[in-house]
Amino acid sequence: LFRSLADGEAEAALRAIELGRGLALHAATSTLEVPELLRDLGHPDLAEAWAGHTREDRPVAGPESVTAGNLRHRVLEVLRGTPAGTRLFAAPSTADVAEGLAGHGIDALVYVVPGADRSPGRLIGVDRDGRPITCELPNLVVRPGGPLAAFAAAAQDDAGTWRAALEALCDWAGTTVLAPLLDVVGRGSRVVLVPLGGLGVVSWPAARLGESRFGCTELVLSTAASARQFLDCLRRSPQPLDRDPVLVTDPQGNLGFAAEEALVLHDVFYPGARLLGDLRGFEPGDDGPPLPEARPATPAAFLAHVPGAGTAGASLLHLCCHAEVGAAAEASRLRLTEDLPIETVLRHAVRREPDAPGGTVVLTSCSSDLTAADHDEALTLATAFLAAGAVTVIGSRWNTDDRGTAILMFAVHHFLVRDGLRPAEALRAAQLWMLDPARDRLEGMPEAMIGDLTLPGTTGIPVWGAFAHHGR
Structure with missing residues (x-):
């Protein structure tokens, strides 16, 4: 992903993000077919391991115990190149996304990518005309003790602490993401956000810029788990x-x-x-x-x-x-x-x-x-x-x-x-x-x-x- 961005290959970066959205999402989008596909291809043990992972979201026990990431890699390798695997895991092109956006009056689809190691966070997306959107967010780095971690750790039954953590998170999301997003798409746009990692806990409509400006006052916002699932919805x-x-x-x-x-x-x-x-x-x-x-x-x-x-x-x-x-x-x-x-x-x-x-x-x-x-x-x-x-x-x-x-x-x-x-x-x-x-x-x-x-x-x-x- 970050290599593609460094090379200026926005299309490759978008494809890398979309493919990384997770096998669990693709399995459910395809009506839980993955275990059945694996059994049909002669991998019953891997099918059972995957079924157990999606049920419990934990590493699979046994002599060949694997982590969630390793399990997903093994499943991808088995399905890669098969007709079913192509259907499950091929990322939509930027042209496909742009066509869906333009056909439904939506201005942009934007992935919100937190920073990793020494790489800054980014907005990466495509607008309704097929133009790539890229914007560095140097402050979009998830740190221990930061606003995102503090909100995720706050217990809602401790009302005062939780409310303070929510307020801090809304302010952080506003200055870190909403302000630069507005510079890119413009006020009043309809935007679909695909937040990655722990950013899934953020309320983007409540991202705040000052006392009376929020995500919902500046934009018409939707959230998506992936571009693929979003486009599937548009077809219905x-x-x-x-x-x-x-x-x-x-x-x-x-x-x-x-x-x-x-x-x-x-x-x-x-x-x-x-x-x-x-x-x-x-x-x-x-x-x-x-x-x-x-x-x-x-x-x-x-x-x-x-x-x-x-x-x-x-x-x-x-x-x-x-x-x-x-x-x-x-x-x-x-x-x-x-x-x-x-x-x-x-x-x-x-x-x-x-x-x-x-x-x-x-x-x-x-x-x-x-x-x-x-x-x-x-x-x-x-x-x-x-x-x-x-x-x-x-x-x-x-x-x-x-x-x-x-x-x-x-x-x-x-x-x-x-x-x-x-x-x-x-x-x-x-x-x-x-x-x-x-x-x-x-x-x-x-x-x-x-x-x-x-x-x-x-x-x-x-x-x-x-x-x-x-x-x-």
Whole structure:
């Protein structure tokens, strides 16, 4: 990578980055085919080692124990040159990326590369006209005790320390990355960021330049795990949101305002939506509509609305339920009436039509846009749903205040449904609305939510800054 940059070979540098995005991502993007491919090629032991690695994200035990990097190298060597391997691991060209950007009104795709050893960090990318983007970032070096390491180490239940670490991280990301990025792409551009390494924990919409300038005020931002997965999403057309929306609330009834959030979205924006979850404890008001019917949020009921053989899945999946985040997406699970491993969701989607229209997925609870260990190559819940056939996913980098999240989600759906904005623009509009102390009242917002806007902690960076957009 750095040799290619030193030689001025931007195309080779982009290819090197993309190929380094990790075999775990490519495996899930290709619907978990890698172990099956290895078995077909006569390497059952390597298939089992890879399957064990993706499940547990740890070195494989045994007489020929290998590290994760060595395992990936061995798998790449076996698959290299085969038709399946070419399909899995060939990086998209800059021309392919530029064509995708231009066709969807996106200005640039930019990898954010942290520095290594004596090499500075960099922005490396391509714009919609196919021109390479390269920019040195001398301060983008991850150091022990620096803002990135301090935030990653901070426990969220220690609210004061965690908030201070978040503020410092936002300031660092703003001066180190956002300012030079703006010099390259210009204010108001729509940009897809592919952050590498530990930079996956950064909230780019909340990257801050001064008191009132943030990533979301300056740019329309999306995040991608790789250019390949981003282009895969662009090839799928979006389903209309109101075709078959599904709202999933906490089946155990103990997640704060989750049921209230789902009911408000149902009543105001999606009156025909199906509801999964527990609404016990809610009584309709004297003047309010009766409670809609809700089915139990069982794994089987949920999977019925996920893309699979002969079905495109729900047009909208809005999840207000707990999730348990593992070291990789395959080790993560949704907390329904019974735990539903995300690997099951991915396997359910194996037989879907690759370019079938996809739905929008909104993950409002827990760290749905982060993994518990490797923040770079391991898949998050958000990218796993893209691999399963969604065209857009909005996920959270950390746990958020329930009241504030319900308000933010109302605003997101307001801008999606009432204003007809695209998901990336709708999330940005909701974040800008949260930032504005003179914000307008949104049509249909319940009085209780309006009152909650005055409570401490409902409109700050820890709420709106947690959420990022993926996909088209």
